[in-house]
């Protein structure tokens with residue numbers, strides 16, 4: 001089915017000027033960029049976005065990292081967009097990411113793993129509304 005997913009290019013990948021390379025991989029794989037915005041998150045915003053991880057041992061480090069610089073958030077649309085995006089990103093732990101994936105090529109650590117992608121269509125809807133409350137235009141071509 002045609003789905004949408006929320007993608008974040010994390011501060012380490014932005015810092016190494018990998019935005020274009022990463023967006024190119026999505027487009028090459030048939031995922032259309034239907035919304036995009038660059039922002040530097042506040043601590044409150046990052047904590048709210050990752051609220052599901054509150055209390056976990058990596059939470060503080062994750063939030064500190066996510067507010068260390070600007071991020072590029074996008075909505076990707078396409079056939080099986082959630083799974084396709086996760087396949088292109090590779091495993092969350094970059095040590096386990098397959099060769100040629102975004103995390104294998106651009107991650108610096110488990111926390112600084114270059115990209116985030118929604119893990120289900122339901123979470124994608126929540127995450128898209130978090131960053132794009134005004135809504136997202138459908139792509140017609």
Ligand code: CMP
Pocket residue numbers: 053058062092110111112113115116117
């Ligand atoms: P992300 O897809 O952004 O979702 C939560 C993030 O927490 C994850 O990618 C990792 O960057 C980070 N993280 C750090 N340590 C861990 C861990 N042990 N397990 C899961 N996520 C972790």
